[in-house]
Amino acid sequence: MLKYTLRRLIQAIPTLFGISVLTYALMLTAPGGPVAALTFSPTITPQERAALAARLGVNDPFHIQYLRWLLGDDWMRWDTDSDGIADSAVLIPLDADGDGENEPPGDRLGILRGDFGRSFYQGRRQVLPIIFERIPATLELGISSLLVGLIVGLPIGILAAINRGGFFDNITRVIAVVFNALPVFWLGLLLLLVFGGNGLALLPMGNRCNAAANLLGGCPPVYGRLEYLILPTFVIATGGIAGFSRFMRASLLDVSTQDYVRTAKAKGLSDRVVWFKHGTRNALIPIATFLGPAITGVLSGAAITETIFAWPGLGRLAVTSVTQQDYPVVMAVVLFAAVATILGYLLSDILYALIDPRIRLH
Numbered sequence: 592m593l594k595y596t597l598r599r600l601i602q603a604i605p606t607l608f609g610i611s612v613l614t615y616a617l618m619l620t621a622p623g624g625p626v627a628a629l630t631f632s633p634t635i636t637p638q639e640r641a642a643l644a645a646r647l648g649v650n651d652p653f654h655i656q657y658l659r660w661l662l663g664d665d666w667m668r669w670d671t672d673s674d675g676i677a678d679s680a681v682l683i684p685l686d687a688d689g690d691g692e693n694e695p696p697g698d699r700l701g702i703l704r705g706d707f708g709r710s711f712y713q714g715r716r717q718v719l720p721i722i723f724e725r726i727p728a729t730l731e732l733g734i735s736s737l738l739v740g741l742i743v744g745l746p747i748g749i750l751a752a753i754n755r756g757g758f759f760d761n762i763t764r765v766i767a768v769v770f771n772a773l774p775v776f777w778l779g780l781l782l783l784l785v786f787g788g789n790g791l792a793l794l795p796m797g798n799r800c801n802a803a804a805n806l807l808g809g810c811p812p813v814y815g816r817l818e819y820l821i822l823p824t825f826v827i828a829t830g831g832i833a834g835f836s837r838f839m840r841a842s843l844l845d846v847s848t849q850d851y852v853r854t855a856k857a858k859g860l861s862d863r864v865v866w867f868k869h870g871t872r873n874a875l876i877p878i879a880t881f882l883g884p885a886i887t888g889v890l891s892g893a894a895i896t897e898t899i900f901a902w903p904g905l906g907r908l909a910v911t912s913v914t915q916q917d918y919p920v921v922m923a924v925v926l927f928a929a930v931a932t933i934l935g936y937l938l939s940d941i942l943y944a945l946i947d948p949r950i951r952l953h
Contacts, residue, residue: 596937603933610929611702614922615657625649625711625918660708663701702926708919710912718923722905728799729904731813732897735824737885740831745878747832748839753866755844767833779826779899786822795819797901823900827893831885838881842874849873876943883939887932 626644648656707718751760787796800810800819810816846852847870855865894906901907905924912920 596941599937599940603937606933607926607929611661611926612657614925615660616653618918618922619653619656621916621918623916627916659701661701661703663704663706702923707923710920711917712915713917713920718919721908721920722923722927725903725905725908728902729897729906731799732820732823732827732893732902732904735820736827736893737831739824739828740835740885743828744832744835745839748836749843749866749871751836751840752843752847753862760840763836767837770829770833773829775826775830775893775895776899778829779822779896782822782826783899794822797899799903823893823896823902826896826899834881834885835878838878839874842877843870846870846874879939879942882942883935883937884932885935886938887928887935 625647626640626649644650648659651659705719707722709715710718710721713721747763751763754760783796785791786794795818798819800816813820843866847866852865852869855869860869893904894910896902897904897907898910905927909921909924911917912924
């Protein structure tokens with residue numbers, strides 16, 4: 592198992608490299624660009640704009656820009672005055688946004704050294720601390736949604752398969768179709784309208800906790816603010832409930848036709864033993880394929896839901912950064928989502944072996 596995991600992680604390196612190239616290429620081809628995002632001040636002169644473009648290196652060839660973003664730019668510097676210190680190739684002081692302060696220097700360490708640059712809008716802060724601040728909120732919402740989807744969806748699928756063609760099976764199939772058909776943004780807004788401020792006023796309109804508590808020192812533990820989790824968790828969990836229930840029903844019905852299930856029935860075993868001991872465990876194997884991408888969604892964040900409920904997670908950060916053209920943050924979020932996707936599918940393969948002893952990973 593350990594050798595297989597290490598081999599898969601090594602094989603993921605070229606994938607991440609390709610994603611990074613594609614991400615940087617999309618950034619370069621996006622309308623506007625970093626210079627336009629930084630020089631929104633009406634007092635900026637064409638000369639200052641050109642100086643900022645030169646310092647950022649946006650006029651360099653693509654491979655030079657990409658390597659600077661990936662590795663940093665110290666490899667491009669040299670000691671011009673023989674003082675034993677490598678001098679930066681371009682260090683032009685410039686107040687691009689008219690705030691009275693020159694922008695940070697153009698030399699960077701590169702993403703392979705943990706430096707994703709500085710945000711254009713969030714006080715010129717480093718991107719990595721901004722990402723780390725949002726991860727707990729995303730994990731909190733994602734894990735709770737995933738658990739609700741599993742705890743509710745899997746039993747519904749099992750009961751629907753056992754009562755195939757009955758009332759429970761038919762009604763759950765209809766509800767699953769409805770859940771899949773409802774747009775997430777519409778469902779979220781509807782729930783806010785019904786349960787929020789102008790409706791029944793039973794649940795908060797959004798955010799992770801009370802604003803006053805957040806200002807005093809951060810949100811309290813989860814058990815002290817469960818009311819803030821109910822609506823966004825339900826919105827995200829509807830897709831999981833529908834998906835897990837339908838997958839589990841189809842998989843269990845397929846398993847019920849296998850020879851070992853018929854043999855167990857011929858031995859006189861009770862229906863409960865046949866369905867839950869012999870059928871359900873083997874029916875969980877295809878669920879592992881669905882669980883990997885679901886876990887990826889936990890790590891990458893639900894952008895629409897977090898935006899609707901003002902949830903301070905990675906999804907809302909990505910939407911805000913795209914709107915503001917905050918390129919360093921957007922590119923960092925994309926790379927984090929790529930890593931989460933790779934880890935999610937790796938976890939799916941490992942779950943295969945844990946659920947079915949017949950599967951061996953080599």
